[in-house]
Amino acid sequence: MALVRPAPMVYIPRMTDTGMATRKAAVELLRAVLAQRRPIDEALDAHLTLREMAPRDRAFTRLLVSTTLRRLGQIDALIDGALNTPLPRGAATVRDVLRLGVSQRLFLATPSHAAVDTSVELAGLTGFAGMKGLVNAVLRRLAEDGPALLAGQDAARLNTPDWLWSRLADAYGADTAAAIAEAPLHEAPLDLSVKADPEVWAAQLDARLLPSGTLRREAGGMVPELPGFAEGAWWVQDAAAALPARLFGPVEGRRILDLCAAPGGKTAQLVAAGAAVTAIDRSTRRLKRVAENLERLGLAAELHTAEAETFTGGAPYDGVLLDAPCSATGTIRRHPDVPRLKGPEDVAKLAAAQARMLRQAVELVRPGGILIWCTCSLLPEEGEAQIDRLLAEDERLARVPVAAAEIGGSAELLTPAGDVRTLPSHWPDHGGLDGFHIARLKRRS
Numbered sequence: 001m002a003l004v005r006p007a008p009m010v011y012i013p014r015m016t017d018t019g020m021a022t023r024k025a026a027v028e029l030l031r032a033v034l035a036q037r038r039p040i041d042e043a044l045d046a047h048l049t050l051r052e053m054a055p056r057d058r059a060f061t062r063l064l065v066s067t068t069l070r071r072l073g074q075i076d077a078l079i080d081g082a083l084n085t086p087l088p089r090g091a092a093t094v095r096d097v098l099r100l101g102v103s104q105r106l107f108l109a110t111p112s113h114a115a116v117d118t119s120v121e122l123a124g125l126t127g128f129a130g131m132k133g134l135v136n137a138v139l140r141r142l143a144e145d146g147p148a149l150l151a152g153q154d155a156a157r158l159n160t161p162d163w164l165w166s167r168l169a170d171a172y173g174a175d176t177a178a179a180i181a182e183a184p185l186h187e188a189p190l191d192l193s194v195k196a197d198p199e200v201w202a203a204q205l206d207a208r209l210l211p212s213g214t215l216r217r218e219a220g221g222m223v224p225e226l227p228g229f230a231e232g233a234w235w236v237q238d239a240a241a242a243l244p245a246r247l248f249g250p251v252e253g254r255r256i257l258d259l260c261a262a263p264g265g266k267t268a269q270l271v272a273a274g275a276a277v278t279a280i281d282r283s284t285r286r287l288k289r290v291a292e293n294l295e296r297l298g299l300a301a302e303l304h305t306a307e308a309e310t311f312t313g314g315a316p317y318d319g320v321l322l323d324a325p326c327s328a329t330g331t332i333r334r335h336p337d338v339p340r341l342k343g344p345e346d347v348a349k350l351a352a353a354q355a356r357m358l359r360q361a362v363e364l365v366r367p368g369g370i371l372i373w374c375t376c377s378l379l380p381e382e383g384e385a386q387i388d389r390l391l392a393e394d395e396r397l398a399r400v401p402v403a404a405a406e407i408g409g410s411a412e413l414l415t416p417a418g419d420v421r422t423l424p425s426h427w428p429d430h431g432g433l434d435g436f437h438i439a440r441l442k443r444r445s
């Protein structure tokens with residue numbers, strides 16, 4: 001039985017000062033992602049007008065930009081088909097205005113007149129008053145023809161950049177690649193990890209308890225307003241992201257090093273399970289978020305700003321977790337900006353850095369200790385290939401295969417070698433999960 005997704009409640013600001021300010025901010029955020037390759041949340045946090053806005057206006061702006069990014073290939077194909085001549089050079093902002101207008105009308109159920117009128121106004125506000133007529137004509141045409149044109153599009157293919165599509169098809173075959181590319185078309189559910197009492201919190205939060213222990217709330221919601229947030233009972237963490245830390249087994253009293261810790265989801269799991277955790281991250285700004293998150297949760301860890309490739313403090317450890325920086329291609333359903341921020345050249349650089357971190361991580365585990373490796377990438381060079389190469393190079397290590405019982409009984413998430421490989425197309429009845437590669441290695445005594 002396929003999951004029935006509830007229709008999202010969409011709040012649509014009208015052509016008031018606030019309504020126009022949110023749309024102007026949306027153009028600026030879209031530019032920041034597409035032209036400056038800045039992550040949407042970083043651009044949103046740095047945006048002065050948005051910082052002052054009411055939470056629901058901020059939420060609308062984020063929804064508008066993220067929906068536009070989810071559907072960018074489809075939207076651009078519609079716009080190109082509706083233009084009589086290509087947009088002039090230097091009119092990238094006008095394309096963004098059109099993209100946001102199409103997104104509102106065709107994907108966020110904004111009434112036609114509101115989507116068109118606010119976009120025409122926005123063209124003027126962003127310095128393109130001379131192109132108001134074109135914006136009006138293109139959006140009127142697409143308001144009318146768009147639904148029928150959408151029905152004939154291959155959404156998954158159009159919204160996936162060519163390089164990523166071919167890498168996915170090479171790795172998983174055309175059918176699985178298509179299923180993976182379907183996942184980002186929809187908002188992902190809200191996943192939570194709890195410190196304790198999952199059944200109690202599932203009832204309070206109107207959430208389902210997944211077989212792996214994660215709580216899943218289909219209705220999403222404003223996170224800080226949900227029961228249990230203020231008292232630190234849970235934190236936001238995708239169901240797949242919650243698996244790596246569990247694979248250490250019982251950790252009470254063990255010394256564990258988390259090498260790439262921010263924003264701290266896995267650190268929190270390990271501390272909550274009784275480990276003495278040292279958590280490092282190269283980013284002081286992101287490490288501050290770990291400190292804030294732990295404080296809210298009433299948990300404590302030793303935190304250091306440091307580079308994973310060179311850190312040696314406190315070694316050897318009973319366990320080391322390396323959740324390495326990667327292309328994040330497994331998280332596109334939660335972060336639709338990812339395919340616009342990363343390209344094949346980034347993957348090669350990231351894979352080289354991951355290999356260096358992995359070699360250093362091995363040195364920090366005591367003989368007999370456990371190393372857990374994971375990335376939220378769908379690409380084998382940032383996953384399976386790293387571990388296969390390491391095992392071929394380093395005789396001190398052995399793979400400890402994961403059993404289905406350790407991951408909620410989901411044997412379909414295991415590779416023949418005993419690693420975990422999750423895909424956004426897995427667990428279709430539960431609403432999917434992020435793509436991760438996870439391996440468990442033991443340093444021989």
Ligand SMILES: C[S@@+](CC[C@H](N)C(=O)[O-])C[C@H]1O[C@@H](n2cnc3c(N)ncnc32)[C@H](O)[C@@H]1O
Nearest residue numbers: 260261262263264265266281282307308323325
């Ligand atoms: C995938 S995120 C980690 C997510 C985290 N483990 C969690 O569960 O919340 C990767 C992190 O690695 C950090 N990072 C990137 N390069 C690093 C390096 N050379 N040394 C240490 N941390 C690094 C980034 O700042 C980022 O916070």
